[in-house]
Amino acid sequence: METVRTDVAIVGAGGAGLRAAIALAEADPKLRITLISKVYPMRSHTCAAEGGAAGVIKPDDSLEHHFNDTVGGGDWLCDQDAVDYLVQEAPRELIQLEHWGCPWSREADGSVAVRPFGGMKKQRTWFAADKSGFHILHTLFQTSLKYPSIERLDEYYATELLVDEGRCQGLTAIEMRSGQMRQIRARAVIMAGGGAGRMFPFTTNGAIKTGDGMALAYRAGVPLKDMEFVQYHPTGLPSTGTLLTEACRGEGGVLLNKHGRRFLQDYGMSPETPLGKPVLKTMELGPRDRVSQAFWHEQRKGNMIATQWGDAMLLDMRHLGEKKINERLPLVRDMSISYMGVDPVTDPVPVRPVVHYMMGGIHTDIRAATPLAGLFAAGECACVSINGANRLGSNSLTELLVFGRRAALSAAEYLASGARQGDDAALESGAQGAQAKVRELIQRTGGRETLAGLRREMMHTLEQNAGIYRSGDGLAEACAKLAELRRRYAAIELHDKTNVYNTDLLQALELGSMLDCAEAVAVSALERKESRGAHQRLDYVERDDARYLKHSLAHYQGEAAPRVDYLDVVITRSQPGVRDYSGGHE
Amino acid sequence: MSERVVELEVLRYNPETDREPHFRRYSVPCREEWVVLDALNHVKENIDPTLSYRWSCHMAVCGSCGMMINREPKLACKSFLRDYQGVIRVEPLAHFPIERDLVTVIDDFVAKLKRVKPYLIPKQPKALEDGEYRQTPAQLKRYKQFTLCINCMLCYAACPEYGLIPKFIGPAALSLAHRYNQDSRDGGREERQQEIAATEGVWECAFVGACSEVCPEHVDPAAALQQVKIKSTVDWYLEHAMPWLNK
Amino acid sequence: MSRKPYVRALRWEWLTRHPRYPRYLLRELSCLFIGGWTLMMVWGLARLAQGPEAWAAFLDALRSPASIVLQALALAFAVYHSVTWFNLTPKALPLQLGEDFVADRVISGAHFAVWGLLSLAVLLLAGAF
């Protein structure tokens, strides 16, 4: 097996991985940095983010406001020291991107423009029309080309972390074009593998978001934190799940039920605001969990319109006018027309909640370090945690910049503290073991399961039982089903037994990652007997701070179901309170 | 629910078992609103799991699903079945080597992109503490269109000059260089000229214009390239016809 | 090593992929007619320098059916060249006024107008009417 030797290996070349790579290259030009990604960097799913990134910049705003919005939005499950770090660093990171050429939208005087976003009390979302993530990703990718010390391994699929003497010292990865396994020996590893929305059938997430990064760390013994918190974005196209950004509502779009009523006013987000004059933090600018839950209730009442893809509500943007829609939401218009045949300039667009984001992920401390020495994590695959029980829109892009850089600095400090290369023979045998596993999977015969069949069952199980509202019975059923699916997965046979760009193999490995993550979601959700943020239980409808103002930690147990234990939330100054999204006061 | 059986003819090539590419035909039950990518996904899930192709976002922004659909470079996630009749032919993007099935080798583009220095080389370096550069909406608009490139390679598959002269840097990479040249914050044009005003740069472009016709993001690379040609020509005449301008 | 990327050689095939390619070729081939006609005019200059008889013979030669067909073709190609050229001009020479770019059709429209006026002027000056 070919061996690549490097100082820091970064798995994932999305926003978080690229930011980390650049930060390392700038911190010490002598470091060898290896950036591993299963897709070319510009294909990473950060490119799909539309709305923007939050950072305090305007004079009427303050770090304290950003902090309060985030902590309240997260239903007090955020670590407040981490949130402090996020809001402090956010403006700096966004300005840094500006200095690297990001085409942020501008005010007439040439300063950057900001837009309102759900759950935010002030306008603080930096945006580049409605392709903010796209521009962030391409700015980072193109900037990364400047640094000769960043060596990229594009289209390499990471399969396992190499751990010895309690330290993470590299990984194994398959070069997809040749099908060959490589071992990458690194003194430190940063995991930036992105989210896992593909566990669900109806999602805004791209095909690559299969939770590999989470699964790799999890199997190496790092717990997954707060996995029960899965965000539904209220406004996806019912046909494809394609996202219509929250900025639609930020710019003034409203949500209607089939009677034409702006029903959010009936779910604690009243009073109704005038059309075209959105008020921050209420009605359509309420947080995603609340809006998605309101949809669920309306659906129960039969107030939704029926489409051939299921029930939907209407997102009405007609009053914004063609000019504003073209200027601020061109992609939204294009996608509504292409994929739904509806032009938002002339008609309301049917939308429904869609799985969007994993609040949970690899457990890290505020320095982006995991409990496994030498392993750091950032971006959607990590949980620091600043999102708590519900992420506010536009905090994630900021998070991956701030903590991508933080992970890099921590890794550099770790190297400086004298991380030695470990025992060659042990690592070699670890790598051989990883290779043997993949070989066995390719060569296995006599399997009866199909990949697509197992995947469908997993998706169905999660959608049925771990959706917007959950119950003990449903979750117990999901846990049992997922355990069964994991068992059956161990017996799949591949159709494709060749080497070059074998996507059958990749999908099988990805399914393995998703099943592990899915089980962590279901088990953590079953254990959390309360309702908080995006985790709503029909059998435990109240928030229970006495027992559950805690992070869940799911520990991998091999073939058995994960073990869940809890960790206190870091509270510095904001005591749990009522999340108030009825506008009008103050 | 309307369903229609679509005949897909897909170019298959597996380097380990095939000497050369060959077409395979699949009958796919499709829904009316599907795109070609959905039909391919159906084939992969239900008919032939060995089919390989790239995709991710399903929203025309990641740039991975470029292929020839009825001999025209297209994003599979933005090619609606309703726009096609009869057999739909799907092939890997023209002008690139085929790695396997619909997957092409794009090393060439990736290397060229790096050569043209597609990053901001500031005119006046500024410390982070001093805040953002000022850039008016008009200045932003001057280059905005050229930032929209998703690196999907459709333009390379459409441009016959790239097919004929593989050394040609090509539409997308040149447009990205031009994007930075047009940015009010940038001062790196001189450096980029070394690559883009070289023979293999804009000068291999014959203004066929196909690149702009197929570009799914309306980047208009043809425009970028002609603008670079004009500027480079002016540069050249200033430099050679009026040498006293040089230091 | 199991990789064996397959390279497709390109010669003619691209011309048949889409009508835009033969259209492009036609546009480029206009050069044969414009160039040929210009060479003919150089020949005309030579005849003009040789005196009235030579010039008359030249005009006579222009009248042959073959010459008429060729000139008609040349005219068609020359017009095609002008149309394509002006249609593409806005790409090469965009004009930004304030925030917005002047619409392509305005720029090409202006060129078409100038072209029309100029042609009319030439016809008038040459006493064609």
Add this chain to the structure above:
Amino acid sequence: MARSNKPIVWGPFAAGGTLTAFLTPVLILLTLLAALGHVPDLLAYDRMHAFAAHWLVKVATVAVVFLSLWSAAHRLRITCYDLGVRADTLVAAIVYAIAVAASVAAAAYLLLI
């Protein structure tokens, strides 16, 4: 990589392309009218001779001839490549040479007028 000297050939090509777009169709129309028997006044020997005798007209005519031919030559060169003729240097030498030679000839004839 060095910057290309292509602007030397491309500059006159672009200028010629623009010039021929504006001018050539109407000029062809004139000769076509003459060919069809409707000879425009200007093409009568005396007027034509007098017209061409003016030094400004001479200069302009040479410029027009050169730019038109150059631009045509340049296009032809690229078309040859597009059509699979790979001897670019040879093609270039021939077509540019014709353009230059014909322009020189035009200048010489004009001097005789």
